[in-house]
Amino acid sequence: EPEVTQTPSHQVTQMGQEVILRCVPISNHLYFYWYRQILGQKVEFLVSFYNNEISEKSEIFDDQFSVERPDGSNFTLKIRSTKLEDSAMYFCASSEEGSGGTDTQYFGPGTRLTVL
Amino acid sequence: AQSVAQPEDQVNVAEGNPLTVKCTYSVSGNPYLFWYVQYPNRGLQFLLKYITGDNLVKGSYCFEAEFNKSQTSFHLKKPSALVSDSALYFCAVRDLGTSGGSYIPTFGRGTSLIVHP
Numbered sequence: 001e002p003e004v005t006q007t008p009s010h011q012v013t014q015m016g017q018e019v020i021l022r023c024v025p026i027s028n029h030l031y032f033y034w035y036r037q038i039l040g041q042k043v044e045f046l047v048s049f050y051n052n053e054i055s056e057k058s059e060i061f062d063d064q065f066s067v068e069r070p071d072g073s074n075f076t077l078k079i080r081s082t083k084l085e086d087s088a089m090y091f092c093a094s095s096e097e098g099s100g101g102t103d104t105q106y107f108g109p110g111t112r113l114t115v116l
Numbered sequence: 117a118q119s120v121a122q123p124e125d126q127v128n129v130a131e132g133n134p135l136t137v138k139c140t141y142s143v144s145g146n147p148y149l150f151w152y153v154q155y156p157n158r159g160l161q162f163l164l165k166y167i168t169g170d171n172l173v174k175g176s177y178c179f180e181a182e183f184n185k186s187q188t189s190f191h192l193k194k195p196s197a198l199v200s201d202s203a204l205y206f207c208a209v210r211d212l213g214t215s216g217g218s219y220i221p222t223f224g225r226g227t228s229l230i231v232h233p
Contacts (some may be wrong), residue, residue, distance in 0.1 A: 002158065006159075009157075010220035033220075034221075040225075041225065042223055042224065042225045042226075043160070043206060043208075043220035043226075044223075045220045045221075045222075048220060054221060058220075077212060091159060091160065093160075102161050104150070105162075105221075106162060107152070107159035107161070108159045109158050109159040110159055111155065
């Protein structure tokens, strides 16, 4: 069964450093998403992406964040200058159609980001 | 605005007993409801969803959920729990009736299900 993959599984970085989290969505899916979950808290939406542009983003997704689909398979989340409060589990998800319909999002295993 | 609540941080049940994981929601229009499960070191796995139709929805691993519009609930159930069901369960809702609003689901905080042998 096809699945969303994410690398690395765990990333440790110093405050102020840039990090790039990588995701490979399911191959025939067209919509991509990033979520994060701070330890013990809700899963929070960050951004959705379709047709090489951001379709929706939350207030969490400020200028420090960016997303890119550099090739036909990868979908990346970049944090330019990490802060302690960016420490969280970051989940990538993809769906065949948009959430405007009734499509199901499929999630990757997550990347645990620790900012020291 | 859409929101979802999972009132229990943890549910404990003995293997073989029925289990219920609670979820209540709030939407302006009609709800589109999901349950996901997260096993250790894994991503969220889709279990089931409700859009319209029968109030009892059947999903993966013999789980089912009952949509109750009057109580605005979508509790997850299983007739006989297995130790392997022990995991974190997330309820999510999207408001299908929101005009111009967000198309992104809102997730609950998750409920840890522990099934004892």
